[in-house]
Amino acid sequence: MAFLFLPLSVLTTATWLLILPIVMHLEIRFDVYSIKGVLSIVASLAINFVLGYELYTYDTDQILSPDFAGVIPSHLVEFSVTRLNLTTAFFSSVLFTAIIFYSWKYMRWETLLDDNGTYKLYYYFLMFTSFMGFQVIVFSNDAFLLFFGWEMMVVPGYALVAIRPTRHAARASYSYAIISSIGSIFMLYGISMIYQLTGTFNLDIAATMIASADLSRDFSAWFAIVMITIGVGVTAGFIGFQTWIPDAYSAATSPVGGFVSGTFTIAALFAYNNLILRLFSPVVFDYSWLFIVGGLATMTVGNFGAVVQRDVRRILGYSSIGQRGYILYGFGLVSLATSAGTELLGLTEPMVVVIYFAIGFTFLEGNLFLIIGKVLYVAQFEVNSRDIIDLRGSLSNTPHTAMMMILSALGLAGIPPTIGFSTKIMLLFIAGESGVDWWFILLFLLNSIVALIYYSNLLRILLFTKREDPLDMSMSPGTVNTAIFLVSIICILFGLAPIVIISMF
């Protein structure tokens, strides 16, 4: 049973990816277009269930490696299943399930709307491949395996951005593909430097070797750090490499935006954590200021950029840059504290707080994308525009969706009672303990006020404006509403009782 070295959820996803082409073939053969979506929902629920079960029965950390009867060294391909990995993958899969559920009717509607609908055949295939890549990144205990997962995650991303092949989408997808490929090359180069320094890809062994050798003045170690920072930074939206985000998000359809914005950020955070923080101890290599200043610059560009935008999905794209800035900033704080030897909040793994922030962001931003998707879905029939002025008052007569929109937007601005408040408070607490000067905390807080400007603008224009010719919101399918409702409930429950989620790590 050589394949059992894969984590169970990856195995489930892989199985579904093997079955999916057959389903697709049958659909074309018999000209029915509804089985694929339903079965995808079932598959995503199965992934969810597997992860939940593993989390429930978790007792110790496990290292999964193949047994090739000694022919190949077993540490070459290694997965580690820890509580942190399982929790992260579990919550990401919850959002993924919601998005797949949302996509079921939504994508069918998009297929009907376009003349040439067949290209959306690959939608689920791409989504599941990308999500499988994400899981590989999260569970990998090996630098090369991580890169493998990385490519598996981002390459479908290019196609997903252009799943609706307008001119705009094609251009956005193309620029994303180019910049992301450059990033992948950088990352690969950095990983090869790690191999050159240590002679292994295994993260545990490499970390021990780097820690035992004195590499503080070694140029190639620094070189690896910079290479990986840039390479992962393309996906993480690091300042200078953030240009693709607004274009790609405004071009992609809403469920894709909701999936890509959060999940890819978590993956980038894991890549940073595994390839930089785990291998190169900040005590020796002080790169924390790179991330703190880079994070502040990223959030400033994102937040200020969003204020004057008029395209709703572009606003979300810029807001996503801002939130990525917070996450990079948090990563910098954790490494700063590690370099000073401060024990943050008495946590053995202080990165938990940043991952918690990223998960909160994933849910809130995902929910906002789903709600905007619903608005655009309905508005297509009447105004066919993404301009916020054309969409004014579109949510003013739907109390349910309006409420959920308020919760998500306020959550992203860090206002109670949603999960966004608790994640922001936790991030602030580690900022307070990390020993960073209070000016840097003030800059972060002022940034969140700029964010409040465009979130409140969004609410004012979409919700608190009377529309003369109200849109008929009942037109949107029930599955769309259910998915939004599900994600909103998660956001509010974990906002009122964050202890439930944070004690899972």
Next chain:
Amino acid sequence: MTDLIILPPLLLGLLSYGFTLWKGSFKIKEKVGSGLAILSSGLSLVFSLLSIGVRGRKDSLLPPWISVGDIEIRLVYYLDAWSLTLAIVSSFLTLLIAIFSKYYFGVNSHSAVYYGMIQMFLFGMLLLVLSDNLVFTFFGWEIVGICSWFLIGIYHYKGGEEGKKASLAGQKAILVTGLADVGFLLALTLLGAESSNISSIETLPAVAAIGLIVASFGKSAQFPLHIWISSTDRVDIDAMQGPTTVSALIHAATMVNAGVYLTARVISIGVGEEISQFILWVGIISAIYAGMSALGTGDLKRVLAYSTISQLGFMFIALGTLGSFAALWHLVNHAFFKALLFLIAGYLIHSVGSRRLDDLRGSVRSWWLKASLLIGAGALAGFPLLSGFFSKDLILELLVEDANWLAYGFTIFAVFLTGAYSFRILRILLGEGEQGHEDVVPKFTLISLAGVVLLSSGSYFLLIQFPWEHTPAILSLNLYMLVSVVVSLLGMIVGYYHDRLSAPSFFRVLIQEGFFVDETLVGLSVGIVTSVSKLMSFIHSRTSFWNFVQFTTATVTIAIAYYIAQYGGYF
């Protein structure tokens, strides 16, 4: 036990909010919503009255909110004179205003949302004042902030110019107070999770203290962060765009007191001399500035809003001299007489259909309204033996005790201004005018009016019934009291005969326009944010620039790599 104070508005509020989603008739929704609001605020009132006499920290029965590593953030209550008084005042006024809203807000598409929001507001307010942990204080702080935003903007459903102004005014409120809240979060960060229980803080870092005080100034609308509660007649985008009941409850009697409450907590920990002087002088500037602006405006609600800023300034003056009790007492008195004045204003606006003082000239006809107005305006002006008189005099005596004569002089001037603007509106509303029309008021809503009338006339006698930590030595007849009585009477006379006086025209323009503070600040901040963000998105959209950055980075890195490969001895 203390859980029972905060839970009714939360649970019943959620219930009534859930009820808004029901597609039923507006009439039933309004009945259920107002019923739940009255019930929940009544329950909170009963339980907080039952808690009188309870002192100190009380654990909540709710599970911890966050528990990770070393830290455990859980809800802990801290009961003392401040928190209990504010809890009682908030729930009592919510009860009265929920009753009055049945007349004022009526039945419309948003009445269910309105009552849900009122209850959420009460929940936030009670959490804010009762919590010992600053995290939960901030939780409540933000809840009341959002409720205020949505309630100011609730008339957006009317559409048109009015709806647009309402939703802009709500946004302005949340942004200005949100900017001030940065100070709160900074303080929370610097204090850390372990020492966020305010009753156990021993020393407060200066930055944290200033942060908390700035946040208080934002919430309590002190100069120059007052622009969200009252702008000028020309700008007309401020909290007064909301329903008058909301102004009475949130922007006069309860939420704006949150800042005073927080500052009182801060000075009870102990602050430096500079910080208390800072509080004192901001209070004085706000009291004088708002008093002058109140004389210039031509809008009834705006006079009351400016007067709120000015009276809150008096409370900060008391806190600046470390006179916690005087501030609390003035807070209670102000809450009642300002709620009374706003309710009268609401009644007049509802009858006449306009907020302009010119249209409202002589609109008070019936004897009970005249009597209520006299009591309210008299208490505000500090007419002897009405409630405002005692607390204002106590504040002045604190300054005399400190021998801070400069501050005393300015405060006496603010007392003069208070008398002037309150009797100015009294003259206008009681004087001769065209308006003969008066609404027929449902009898039961008069309960709320009677309640506040009673409390604004006799809050002193009510207050001394409470078991205070220290009984204030007041009502000592002395020269200073005589001075303040004379000055405020002088102010009342000047205000009453204001139309016979004429100020220089340039000065009149200045006070009419509120010294252009609003336009300057809003223009500056909007200008800065817009230009920076235009610059950012311009730079962002220059793909060639970013390609240059990216490819330069790439080339330089590869060049270094090549260098290492060649000379570094690798590969």
